[in-house]
Amino acid sequence: MKSGSYPDRHRTLGALLRAPWRVLEGRVYGAMAERGFPEVRPAHGVVFRHIEADGSRVSDLADRAGMAKQSMAYLVSHLEEHGYLRVGPDPLDGRAKRVILTERGEAVLKAAHDLSRSIEAEWALAIGAGPMETLKRDLGRLWDYLEAEDHQS
Amino acid sequence: MKSGSYPDRHRTLGALLRAPWRVLEGRVYGAMAERGFPEVRPAHGVVFRHIEADGSRVSDLADRAGMAKQSMAYLVSHLEEHGYLRVGPDPLDGRAKRVILTERGEAVLKAAHDLSRSIEAEWALAIGAGPMETLKRDLGRLWDYLEAEDHQS
Numbered sequence: 001m002k003s004g005s006y007p008d009r010h011r012t013l014g015a016l017l018r019a020p021w022r023v024l025e026g027r028v029y030g031a032m033a034e035r036g037f038p039e040v041r042p043a044h045g046v047v048f049r050h051i052e053a054d055g056s057r058v059s060d061l062a063d064r065a066g067m068a069k070q071s072m073a074y075l076v077s078h079l080e081e082h083g084y085l086r087v088g089p090d091p092l093d094g095r096a097k098r099v100i101l102t103e104r105g106e107a108v109l110k111a112a113h114d115l116s117r118s119i120e121a122e123w124a125l126a127i128g129a130g131p132m133e134t135l136k137r138d139l140g141r142l143w144d145y146l147e148a149e150d151h152q153s
Numbered sequence: 154m155k156s157g158s159y160p161d162r163h164r165t166l167g168a169l170l171r172a173p174w175r176v177l178e179g180r181v182y183g184a185m186a187e188r189g190f191p192e193v194r195p196a197h198g199v200v201f202r203h204i205e206a207d208g209s210r211v212s213d214l215a216d217r218a219g220m221a222k223q224s225m226a227y228l229v230s231h232l233e234e235h236g237y238l239r240v241g242p243d244p245l246d247g248r249a250k251r252v253i254l255t256e257r258g259e260a261v262l263k264a265a266h267d268l269s270r271s272i273e274a275e276w277a278l279a280i281g282a283g284p285m286e287t288l289k290r291d292l293g294r295l296w297d298y299l300e301a302e303d304h305q306s
Contacts (some may be wrong), residue, residue: 008186011293011296012266012269012270012273013177013179013269013272013276013289014174014177014178015172015202016289016292016293016296017170017173017174017292018170018174018297019172019178019296019299020170020292020295020299021167021170021171022219023299024166024167024170025167026219028167042219049168066175066195067181080191084214113165116165116166116167117165119166120165121164123166123295123298126295126298127294127295127298128294131290131291131294132291134287134288134291135287135288135291135292135295136166136169137284137286138172138280138284138285138287138288138291139169139170140164140169141280141281141284142173142276142279142280142288143164143169143172143173145279145280146172146173146176146275149279
């Protein structure tokens with residue numbers, strides 16, 4: 001398995017979830033250079049994954065990613081430098097900065113979704129369309145449960 | 154959802170895999186302090202996850218985790234300092250270092266497995282025992298496919 005995920009001693013639920021995700025992430029970000037985005041690396045996934053359509057504050061991105069604000073600011077500054085993001089003052093709080101995807105940044109997001117969908121299609125061929133469908137259905141149920149639980153707490 | 158994973162714009166397969174894994178990881182490592190292991194943080198998961206029963210070289214741990222050797226050495230040194238690991242010369246290569254879990258480190262691994270199993274049981278109650286069973290079966294099929302594919306490449 002790419003990303004060396006299989007030496008896990010046991011196939012715990014955590015390992016079963018993490019291993020295919022890491023393969024997927026590795027393939028999606030590994031293909032970015034050939035799609036014309038050579039500066040985008042797996043570490044930048046947390047930015048593209050968590051940024052909102054109308055932009056996000058760096059501190060909110062950091063919270064969502066479970067990272068220090070300084071580490072997020074570093075990733076954001078790299079992506080800004082290469083034209084994937086624009087950073088400006090937050091309209092609601094002049095002291096805060098707001099980050100928004102440029103057209104080039106939006107193109108990365110689209111490429112990531114396209115790549116992800118084609119990998120999913122490949123895996124559906126490998127394990128069968130039925131199992132892929134039940135897999136997504138069961139993961140969706142788990143998602144609903146975790147989201148509801150989070151809103152209660 | 155804990156770890157702020159739900160602002161994903163779409164429920165892609167990657168998001169569906171990653172979100173529950175992050176909740177699981179957060180809960181397992183969040184409970185380490187009360188289990189008597191206050192120095193163990195989520196970042197150390199890569200060490201406990203990838204270390205082999207008879208010990209591993211730092212460079213192999215770094216490869217498996219997809220990290221720089223220096224970053225892995227930093228995590229290893231923190232865990233060694235707090236009595237979770239022993240670091241000694243590699244019996245097969247005197248210039249390399251080999252890392253092995255102490256009894257205290259093995260206890261962390263056991264606690265992580267116990268916590269993981271009890272979260273899995275809670276989730277099985279939430280989504281149903283049947284869906285949890287098919288979820289693990291389908292993830293197992295995906296694992297088998299990815300492992301076979303990796304050995305071919």
